Amino acid sequence: MSRLSDVTRQDLREIFRKAASNNITRRIRVESELQEQDTLSYASETGSS
Numbered sequence: 001m002s003r004l005s006d007v008t009r010q011d012l013r014e015i016f017r018k019a020a021s022n023n024i025t026r027r028i029r030v031e032s033e034l035q036e037q038d039t040l041s042y043a044s045e046t047g048s049s
Helices: 006-019 024-046
Strands: none
Touching: 006 024
């Protein structure tokens, strides 16, 4: 069970959002990285063969 809990994931998103509020480019990069991690973890959890 390496999946983050919904609460932890939401907290992380809020922290990133505040940290990047003055830097749109960094915010976009952070959010795209989160999406990439979500996709990779989903693929590994479903055991895509």
